[in-house]
Amino acid sequence: MDSIGFDLLKLLADYWIFLLPLALIQLGLMIAALIHIFKHANYKVGKRWMWVVIVCLVSTIGPIIYFIIGRGEN
Amino acid sequence: MNILEIKSLYKSFGKHDVLTGLDMQVPEHSVYGFVGQNGSGKTTTMKIVLGLLRANQGEVYVCGEKASYGETKTNRHIGFLPDVPEFYNFMRPMEYLSLCREITGLTNKQISKRGEDLLTLVGLADDKRKIGGFSRGMKQRLGIAQALLNNPRLLICDEPTSALDPIGRKEILDILAAVKGRTTVVFSTHVLSDVERICDQVAVLHQGKLALSGTLAEIKASHRQGGYIIEFATIEEATSYAKAALLHLKTINVEQDKGTLIVKASDTRHAGDQLISLFANLQTVPLKFEVMEPTLEGLFTEVVQ
Amino acid sequence: MSHYLAFLKKEVMEGFRTYKVLIMVLVFAAFGILSPLTAKMTPVLLDALAEEFTISLPEPAAIDSWTQFFKNIAQMGIIVVVIVFGGILATELSRGTLINMLTKGLSRVAVILSKYTYMVLIWTVCLLICFIITFAYTSYLWPNDEVRNLVFSVFCLWLFGVFILSILLFSATLVRGMSGCLLMTGGSIVVMLIISIWPAVEKYNPLSLASFNVQLLMDTYKVTDLFWSIGVAAVLSVIFVTTSIILFRKKQL
Known part of the structure; x- marks a missing residue:
């Protein structure tokens, strides 16, 4: 267990310069999608809870799929 | 002067003939009701006038200028x-009206005033929503603007x-009636x-031709069958x-349906006088005495069959 | 000209408000980060997977990062662009939004040109963002001086994208519907792939612009060898755009 925890820290220490911006992009997409979901009541496909789950759980691809397939007009 | 003139227009899609020698004249300052069944070619005719479809044969003049397929100059009048x-x-x-303005080439000043006026006319002036959130009726009103x-x-x-729906329909008809003057x-x-409500000219398109056209009053007069409807208690x-x-x-010739009589005569004027004096002779008073008017619906059905 | 600018403005506004630009910029930025990351991590991952064997892997270098960059953009990047822009005409024609503009006298030439400009613009911006990010990471992590012809190589990839977009535009005017347009564009790439098996035409194949980028960096492929491909791609792009205009002017809507 110890060695895994150590590895994770070491990984973060070595690669934070990559992982931080990637995490920011993911987070940005997720927040943009969530804001859009909660501002709109109708979607081309699916329901609100379904999109919230997809956007939160499937990183990067989830929000993109929402914007392309699910985004409603109002 | 005729604002729109169509001369022997032909159009077919494959083997299906839609227009077969359509002639049509729309006088200036009229409200022209263009009536026809679904699929009779109304939209096709309009698209040809706008240069969106190519006619097989025939000519279209808008304000005296010939309209042609493609980017037709006459669209600036339409x-x-x-x-x-x-x-x-x-x-x-x-924003949409601004885009339209840039395309039609009006200047900024002209538009911002006119755009606001038009949005007020159609009742959308205070709407800050995006068009995506509009209802059918609102889009239709924006369409007029x-x-x-x-x-x-x-x-x-x-x-x-x-x-x-009935309310949306009334709104549109009111707006159309309001722009009648300009x-x-x-x-x-x-x-x-709808036609009876706001139109002064009517044309019925049937089997690719105008089966009937003229002012509403003319059409009714020409199809008036001499006769009276008399109703008794x-x-x-x-x-x-x-x-x-x-x-x-x-x-x-008299037909009776319970308390109602339909009286048809060749000399309507004379027959009317006689029928009225007959009330006095018989000392009866009818509930109703009216001249038989052809209904547009009756005419339409008659023409289309 | 005023029609062209007005409609280009509308296209750009559409791109932003429908989140297409946001998505593309973020995806390309992610590619920009992922390329150096993959280059740096590959030896570490391989090492961890093959613990019992000690494979001597060379230390990653700038060239590995750029290899990832060109692979990502030439494949995934182009696919993203084609999918996002696949409906550029089809959606407007099927919804009827364009008809209204055309009846107002909007010139059809302006429609085609502004749509093409918009696509090329977004592609350029996205590629540039991705390039700058990869460049920043790569020069921070490794000495970048052993990499040659970098700008030329990126230019070739850019031109390939511009060429693909002209095919996309042409397909969109030729066939109705987005799927047909995607199929035709994909089909043309497959055709170029098949042709590339034949070494005699490699010199002229526009696909070479997206397949010899790394060799260019290592100087194992000469810059002058790509001049024919550049010429062919440029001329074909002009031909495709011109044909699109001619087709669209004659199209019944």
Whole structure:
């Protein structure tokens, strides 16, 4: 267990310069999608809870799929 | 002067002939009701006028200028409202009108005033929503605003009311009636009550040709069948009146349906005088005495069959 | 000209408000980060997977990062662009939004040109963002001086994208519907792939612009060898755009 925890820290220490911006992009997409979901009541496909789950759980691809397939007009 | 003139227009899609020698004249400052069944070619005709479809044969003149297929110059005289108008959902109404302005080439000052006026006219001035959130009726109203933007001499509306509920329909008809003074309106429909409400000219398109055209009054007059409808309170009254009438007037034809009589005569004027004096002779008073008017619906059915 | 600018403005506004630009910029930025990251991590991952064997892997270098960059953009990047822009005409024609503009006298030439400009613009911006990010990481992590012809190589990839977009535009005017347009564009790439098996035409194949980028960096492929491909791609792009205009002017809507 110890060695895994150590590895994770070491990984973060070595690669934070990559992982931080990637995490920011993911987070940005997720927040943009969530804001859009909660501002709109109708979607081309699916329901609100379904999109919230997809956007939160499937990183990067989830929000993109929402914007392309699910985004409603109002 | 005729604002729109169509001369022997032919159009077919494959083997299916839609227009077979259509002739049509729309006088200036009229509201022209273009009536026909679904699929009779109303939309096709309008698209040819707008240069969106190529006719097989025939000519179209808008304000005296010949319209041609493709980017036709005559479109600058025309405002068009498609049957189901679709606008860019991501824009706000004023932004859409600005885009239209840049395309029609009006200057900024002209538009911002005119755009606001038009949005007020159609009741969308205070709407800050994007078009994507609009209802059918609101899109239809925005459609009229954008069609009127360049001050067109001819406003063409393709079935502006058919997809709307009664309130939305009334709103559109009111707006069309309001613009009557400043532009000529051609609108296609299959709803005859709309035509009777605001049109002064009517044309019925059937089997690729105009089966009927003229002012509403003219058409009705020319199809008026000499006759009267007389309604009595009781059947007995009606029966005795019918007998007396047949005795007095030789050249009439009477049909009875319970308390109602339909009297047809070749010389309507004379027969009318006689029928009225007969009331005094028999000392009866009818509930109703009226001249038989042809209904637009009756005419339409008659023409189309 | 005024029609062209007005409609281009509308296209750009549409791109932003429908989140297409946001998505593309973020995806390309992610590619920009992922390329150096993959280059740096590959030896570490391989090492961890093959613990019992000690494979001597060379230390990653700038060239590995750029290899990832060109692979990502030439494949995934182009696919993203084609999918996002696949409906550029089809959606407007099927919804009827364009008809209204055309009846107002919007020139059809302006429609085609502004749509093409918009696509090229977004592609350029996205590629540039991705390039700058990869460049920043790569020069921070490794000495970048052994990499040659970098700008030329990126230019070739850019031109390939511009060429693909002209095919996309042409397909969009030729066939109705987005799927047909995607199929035709994909089909043309497959055709170029098949042709590339034949070494004699490699010199002229536009696909070479997207397949010899790394060799260019290592100087194992000469810059002058790509001049024919550049010429062919440029001329074909002009031909496709011109044909699109001619087709669209004659199209019944």
